[in-house]
Amino acid sequence: MSGICNRREFLKRCSIGMAALGLSQPGKIFAKNRNKPNIVWIIVEDMSCHFGCYGETSIRTPNIDQLAAEGVKFDKAFITAPVCSPCRSALITGMYQTSIGAHQHRSGWGTEKIHLPTKIRLVPAMFQEAGYYTCNGFIDNRKKRPGKTDYNFEYDKAVYDGTDWADRKPGQPFFAQIQLAGGKGRTKNTPEPIDPTEVKLPPYYPDDPVIRDDWAQYLNAVMNTDIQVGQIVQRLKDEGIYDNTSIFFLTDHGISHARGKQFLYDEGIHVPLIVRGPSLKAGTVREDLVIHIDMAATSLALAGITIPEWMEGKDILAKDYQQRDHIVSARDRCDETVDRIRCVRTDRYKYICNFYPKRPYLQPCAYKDKKEILKTLRRLHKEGKLNRDQELIFAERRPKEELYDLQKDPWELHNLAGDDSHRRILSNMRKILDQWIRETNDQGQYRESKAMYDSDMKVYVDGIRKRGGEEWIEHAKLIERNIALMKKWQAEGR
């Protein structure tokens, strides 16, 4: 059969399919969207850049490496918040979470709600308007369970048409978000588990069996993530749509660990970002700084949709794109734990501003403190078994500012903020941050209202208690004690 016959037959089938769906102009959607690429976002939980293509040597990640080889790999991609809900609120709007008031983790979940500024729209809504089918699901689509959103603001659930692109109309392009468990799926269960003795820990974590075993399980989770990415790619190939699909692969923040998730060290904010698609040059490696909200603008551009003026993310694949010379990332309240940290990162330096210097880094946080790795670290700290670098995160008070020379000190262990020879760099970094706070109107500069905090805490504690059992009741009590401590510290001006 010739190609023409194939196409004619295909068009005929589409028309029949559309007519069956009761559409008055069956050819319209197909004709309008024929050449539009599908866009797939693979969003992985809690994982740093521990992939072969990013230099990890202790495990193999062939599928993700292949994706990078076929597309563009960003070596210096960062998220604008090192925790789920602010990060995901930013991702889906292409805006800093601090610009839209979605910066406090799990906020607006109780009786107090957060509403987006009226001009701000969600990326899937814009795709829908352009004729795309939009879906958000977990990789196991058979469950038909809606994928994780975790947005801190109110939004119309109808921005997602479904959970899987299988349900789109014939010929309709799609925008799909696929959620993977990533680092939350720490396990021993993977085809070739890594031996914990082969694990190489960062120097700021002690060589302890619990820490080592956990890191090994995390690397097993990285390998499982790689297998899942392979499955997604295979499905697209089997359906004959791989060549017309642009895939974005990224994680929502770094590894959940003492200095990772919730913090602005690179372990928390440096993430993998790979873009592979029909219009992109294979094997491209980008060394410039990008942020995860750029994905919103870039995806719209790939689909030929106009990027709205208000969007803070940039089309990083545009021909006239001006590379960033710095990025800004922000951490605010995480669950019950009140905090505000901002960082500016250039290619060489990291500047961190701690807005609560009178508080320890590791403030009580029930979610984190429940983890065996944190319990172990706290025990070793108490027993005096940690070295100077491992003790840093246990400081009872923090410096107001931190400055690291990432070229000489990639693990961010030697604070140069008080160093005379870095005074000019420090002053420049301060200026960049001040300007960013002013220009984006960083909402973190205004204290969260008591009503919002109390409303969110009620939902949080009630939810834990509802899980039932002695263990969760005790956990709820711990959160309540932490909440009381937060209020006490606030009253003391700490």
Ligand SMILES: [Ca+2]
């Ligand atoms: Ca996460």
